[in-house]
Amino acid sequence: MDTSSWTQLLIAAFPRLASEGFEIVGEPTTQYNCIAYAAGYASDWWWPDGINYWPPWATPTERTESLIEVFDGLGYEQCDDSHAETGYQKVALYEEEGEMKHAAVQMSDGAWRSKMGQGPLIEHRSPESLSGGIYGDATVYMRRAVNENLAQGT
Numbered sequence: 001m002d003t004s005s006w007t008q009l010l011i012a013a014f015p016r017l018a019s020e021g022f023e024i025v026g027e028p029t030t031q032y033n034c035i036a037y038a039a040g041y042a043s044d045w046w047w048p049d050g051i052n053y054w055p056p057w058a059t060p061t062e063r064t065e066s067l068i069e070v071f072d073g074l075g076y077e078q079c080d081d082s083h084a085e086t087g088y089q090k091v092a093l094y095e096e097e098g099e100m101k102h103a104a105v106q107m108s109d110g111a112w113r114s115k116m117g118q119g120p121l122i123e124h125r126s127p128e129s130l131s132g133g134i135y136g137d138a139t140v141y142m143r144r145a146v147n148e149n150l151a152q153g154t
Contacts, residue, residue: 003024003120006024006119007024010022010116010122013133013134016128016129016130016131016132016133020124020126020128020129021124021125022124022125023122023123025120025121025122025123026120026121027120027121028118031043031045032046032115033047033118034104034114034115034116035047035067035070035103036115037103037113037114038071038103038104038115039070039071039074040074040105055069055070055073057072058073062100063100064093064095064098064100064139064140067100068140071091071103071144072142074144075144075145076091076142076143077142077143077144079141080141082106082112082127082128082138082141084106084110085143087146089105089106089144090105090106090143091104091106091142092105092112092127092138092141093138093139093141094127094130094135094137094138095136095137095139095140096137097136099136101135101136102135104124104127104130104138107123111123111124111125112129
């Protein structure tokens with residue numbers, strides 16, 4: 001599928017992207033997903049299905065609480081909102097009826113990035129850009145102090 005086709009598909013699935021704007025910044029791949037990317041890993045697909053990788057410190061369920069455990073184990077703590085804070089990297093966790101659906105990560109310039117399933121990596125203005133679509137809503141925000149030695153461009 002070419003970039004134009006992905007753009008149309010993403011706008012259909014996430015109507016707010018059309019008005020708020022987004023950019024495709026990475027090629028479609030099945031190598032990694034949104035959770036892995038938000039966690040700083042682009043080498044594994046993270047999902048608690050017994051087939052793919054799931055961090056050993058997190059309960060292997062599809063409940064949002066399990067996703068919170070993943071990021072707790074990576075040094076994140078819950079915070080109030082998605083606003084950029086100097087010295088911190090943030091993630092937004094999406095859910096629908098208590099089931100985890102997606103994770104996005106804030107870049108150093110305040111923009112957000114999301115790996116869209118098996119599709120491309122996109123950059124979007126805010127976590128709300130994806131709200132109301134197939135990923136439910138961003139309901140949990142977490143942050144961790146930035147460690148320059150671990151920075152991976154996020």
